Amino acid sequence: MEAAIATGCQSVAFTYTEPTISLEYNLDVSRLAHDAGLKTIYITNGYMTPEMLELTIPTLDAANVDIKAFDESIHRKYTAGHLQPVLDVCVALHKAGVWLEVTTLLIPGINDDETQLQGVAEFIAAKLSTDVPWHISRYFPQPHFHEIPATPARTIFHAIDIGRKAGLRYVYGGNLQTFTDTDCPNCGERVVRRMGYADAIVELNEGACPKCGFRIAGVW
Numbered sequence: 001m002e003a004a005i006a007t008g009c010q011s012v013a014f015t016y017t018e019p020t021i022s023l024e025y026n027l028d029v030s031r032l033a034h035d036a037g038l039k040t041i042y043i044t045n046g047y048m049t050p051e052m053l054e055l056t057i058p059t060l061d062a063a064n065v066d067i068k069a070f071d072e073s074i075h076r077k078y079t080a081g082h083l084q085p086v087l088d089v090c091v092a093l094h095k096a097g098v099w100l101e102v103t104t105l106l107i108p109g110i111n112d113d114e115t116q117l118q119g120v121a122e123f124i125a126a127k128l129s130t131d132v133p134w135h136i137s138r139y140f141p142q143p144h145f146h147e148i149p150a151t152p153a154r155t156i157f158h159a160i161d162i163g164r165k166a167g168l169r170y171v172y173g174g175n176l177q178t179f180t181d182t183d184c185p186n187c188g189e190r191v192v193r194r195m196g197y198a199d200a201i202v203e204l205n206e207g208a209c210p211k212c213g214f215r216i217a218g219v220w
Contacts (some may be wrong), residue, residue, distance in 0.1 A: 015043035023052060030059035036092065039219070045079070046086040053092055062099035062219065063171035065090050065134070069111040078110065087123060094128045099219050102128075103135040103174065104158060106151045118157050119201070121166035130167045131217035136160060137174030143191045186214035 005211040012033050014026055021044050022160040030040045039061040046065035048056070067086060076084040094100045104120055106112045124132050127152055136159045139151045156173045163171035173179030182192035193201040203210060207220045 001029070001036050001038070002213040004033070004038060005036060007037075009038065011039035011041055013041040013043060018184060019044055020048055020052065023055065028057065030056075034059050043079075046089040047081050048085075048089050050092075053089065053096075056095070057096045058100060060093075060098050062101075063093050064101045064106070065093070066103050066104055067120055067123075068105065070116040070123070071111070072113060074116075087127070090128055094132065100128065101133040101135060102123060103137060104159075105137045105139050105174075106155055107139045108148055108151055108155065110148070110153070113154050113160070114162075117162045118166070121163045121168060124163075125166045125168055129217075130169050131218075132168070133170040134163050134168055135172045135174045136163070138176055140175065182216065182218075184212060184214050184216065187212040191216055 002014075012029065014022075014029075019026055026042075033040050040059060042056075042060060042063040044063060044065055045068070046063075064088065067083075067090070069083065072083045075081065075086075090100060090102065102110070102120070102124055119135065123157055124130075125132055138153065138156050139148070141148065141150065155177060156176060156179070160171045160173060160179055163176055169185040170182060171179075180194040181190055182194075183190050187209060189209050191203050191209055193203075202220065203212075204216060204220055207218070208215050
């Protein structure tokens with residue numbers, strides 16, 4: 001906490017590795033963070049029990065949950081976990097008022113088919129909110145998973161189009177140099193500009209579009 005405050009951080013994110021496996025540590029740090037006026041964030045696979053959620057939510061401000069596949073058999077094969085608990089956690093976090101975003105890493109031939117993409121988009125729209133952002137990330141081969149080539153950019157663009165057609169207001173491309181900005185869903189004005197790990201340029205008027213006054217979902 002001293003280091004976070006000294007460097008001017010406004011939040012502390014638990015990520016790399018999965019935060020759900022270090023609950024006790026996270027709770028200690030989260031309580032100190034809140035005492036110091038800092039926000040807390042989980043970047044997580046969303047595999048949490050109701051008991052863990054009950055302990056975590058009081059000091060959790062935001063979460064980015066990976067929905068890794070929208071097919072139980074595929075999810076089970078590649079994660080060794082079930083899909084439904086992840087979906088249930090998303091619903092519980094959103095219902096509790098935790099700012100929620102969803103990420104899906106698209107891997108060719110595994111989770112990029114039309115049915116799964118539509119499934120994730122419709123789940124977010126119907127069970128969460130059209131204001132919940134969906135980050136659709138491009139996969140690149142890694143040492144322990146290198147048999148499949150990188151996701152074509154056109155696949156990401158197609159998934160973004162599916163998300164928008166489902167009514168999602170904030171759909172982003174991940175691991176790309178495009179589709180990272182935020183546009184006003186009402187008038188199309190660009191209100192947040194992002195480039196890599198540089199600070200975002202936020203052009204909002206107290207959380208609203210400066211052109212039309214539409215309230216932009218988020219924590220500003």
